[in-house]
Amino acid sequence: MTAKQFRKTVLNLRKPEAHYAYVRQKDSEKKPAHLLGIGLDNEDGHKRITKAEEFSVVGGSEETHERLTETALKTFEELKTRGKKLNQVEPKELSEIIEKSTPE
Numbered sequence: 839m840t841a842k843q844f845r846k847t848v849l850n851l852r853k854p855e856a857h858y859a860y861v862r863q864k865d866s867e868k869k870p871a872h873l874l875g876i877g878l879d880n881e882d883g884h885k886r887i888t889k890a891e892e893f894s895v896v897g898g899s900e901e902t903h904e905r906l907t908e909t910a911l912k913t914f915e916e917l918k919t920r921g922k923k924l925n926q927v928e929p930k931e932l933s934e935i936i937e938k939s940t941p942e
Contacts, residue, residue: 872894888907908941909941
């Protein structure tokens with residue numbers, strides 16, 4: 839599968855050291871989607887990776903990694919409450935859910 843077959847939307851969180859990338863195959867709700875959280879503020883050299891079925895969190899300081907993981911978990915709880923899966927939600931709606939799910 840080529841990169842042209844994917845539509846990518848980067849959803850920025852409030853902090854510049856953390857970002858989410860949402861990858862969904864274009865024109866198909868039956869294909870899998872995956873949420874990727876990327877922490878950019880790691881200065882201690884520790885490699886942090888958290889994997890789940892529909893999301894992964896990589897990098898970041900301990901605090902940022904925990905924050906990204908908590909945000910991802912709350913995001914999927916909200917999607918479940920709405921009766922939707924990641925591959926069924928539009929990027930704008932997902933952005934709103936992530937913002938709502940991000941801890942203060």
